[in-house]
Amino acid sequence: IPDSLLDRDCTTLSRHVLQQLNSFGADAQDLSAIMNRIALAGKLIARRLSRAGLMADVLGFTGETNVQGESVKKMDVFANDVFISVFKQSGLVCRLASEEMENPYYIPENCPIGRYTLLYDPIDGSSNVDINLNVGSIFAIRQQQGEDLDGSASDLLTNGDQQIAAGYILYGPSTILVYSLGSGVHSFILDPSLGEFILAQENIRIPDHGPIYSTNEGNFWQWDEPLRDYTRYVHRHEGYTARYSGALVGDIHRILMQGGVFLYPGTEKNPDGKLRLLYETAPLGFLVEQAGGRASDGQKRLLDLIPAKLHQRTPAIIGSVEDVKLVESFISDHKQRQ
Ligand code: P6P
Numbered sequence: 001i002p003d004s005l006l007d008r009d010c011t012t013l014s015r016h017v018l019q020q021l022n023s024f025g026a027d028a029q030d031l032s033a034i035m036n037r038i039a040l041a042g043k044l045i046a047r048r049l050s051r052a053g054l055m056a057d058v059l060g061f062t063g064e065t066n067v068q069g070e071s072v073k074k075m076d077v078f079a080n081d082v083f084i085s086v087f088k089q090s091g092l093v094c095r096l097a098s099e100e101m102e103n104p105y106y107i108p109e110n111c112p113i114g115r116y117t118l119l120y121d122p123i124d125g126s127s128n129v130d131i132n133l134n135v136g137s138i139f140a141i142r143q144q145q146g147e148d149l150d151g152s153a154s155d156l157l158t159n160g161d162q163q164i165a166a167g168y169i170l171y172g173p174s175t176i177l178v179y180s181l182g183s184g185v186h187s188f189i190l191d192p193s194l195g196e197f198i199l200a201q202e203n204i205r206i207p208d209h210g211p212i213y214s215t216n217e218g219n220f221w222q223w224d225e226p227l228r229d230y231t232r233y234v235h236r237h238e239g240y241t242a243r244y245s246g247a248l249v250g251d252i253h254r255i256l257m258q259g260g261v262f263l264y265p266g267t268e269k270n271p272d273g274k275l276r277l278l279y280e281t282a283p284l285g286f287l288v289e290q291a292g293g294r295a296s297d298g299q300k301r302l303l304d305l306i307p308a309k310l311h312q313r314t315p316a317i318i319g320s321v322e323d324v325k326l327v328e329s330f331i332s333d334h335k336q337r338q
Contacts, residue, residue, distance in 0.1 A: 125247025136249020210259020
């Protein structure tokens with residue numbers, strides 16, 4: 001972190017991206033411009049959220065149901081369209097795949113130039129919007145492989161190591177943007193008076209172990225036996241505490257900062273769990289691995305998983321190495337006994 005406060009305030013996101021990208025060569029400019037557009041989207045969403053209760057047409061539901069079968073919040077649609085709009089003017093991203101859209105959105109005029117695809121969850125945890133609790137945006141950037149002439153975006157159905165950048169924006173008491181381009185995890189705090197994301201922490205490292213386990217224990221009886229055994233273990237042993245907000249970005253940010261493990265296992269109703277691989281758990285898994293943590297579906301590394309379809313779901317165990325390995329050991333021991 002720069003020594004003087006003034007230097008610190010001048011370490012904006014775009015400068016930090018360029019500093020980092022010396023090793024990226026030609027892509028440096030592109031990725032810096034893309035991160036700038038993501039920052040603009042974050043500012044537009046943060047501004048709307050801060051006045052949600054005061055403006056018409058922000059809170060509540062649209063009456064529609066999205067591809068996930070979830071009722072769509074007005075804020076979901078607004079945030080989804082914000083990302084499309086900021087990239088329309090950018091010339092860099094020619095395809096956007098979102099939790100809110102059945103098929104990717106194409107910006108053909110960008111295709112000859114921009115070979116990048118944005119995968120995103122525009123507002124994650126949107127049920128928290130109406131009660132003024134934290135929500136987040138999750139994003140990943142991939143390079144398009146091939147021409148995608150049939151519009152199926154099948155080149156996106158690859159493993160998470162194909163992500164060239166990933167991150168999230170946490171809309172809480174402060175608006176924080178956390179990202180990685182593959183060389184460490186860095187956080188920025190939005191200074192509304194400047195309209196800039198200012199560097200807060202560089203090379204964030206997740207502790208190898210932490211006290212927190214973060215999961216919806218309301219699903220306990222729907223889990224497989226190993227996950228129940230793990231839960232009984234942390235209930236019985238000193239040094240563990242439960243924290244769960246029902247909004248993925250805030251729960252993961254807490255784990256990244258303090259250590260521990262976030263779990264969204266499969267259930268009888270949803271054996272693949274609830275979270276989506278391409279634009280929720282793969283970006284977060286990328287970040288947590290970059291911070292020295294671990295991310296799996298309980299048995300396999302999350303970033304090795306290859307989705308069969310765009311909105312594929314996956315169980316997710318994400319966090320400190322030791323804590324994720326502990327959960328995995330309950331699953332592998334159980335399999336050996338069968
Ligand atoms: P549950 C929000 O709807 C979300 O997609 C994530 O933000 C969050 O982690 C999860 O679902 C919460 O699900 O079943 O615990 O309410």
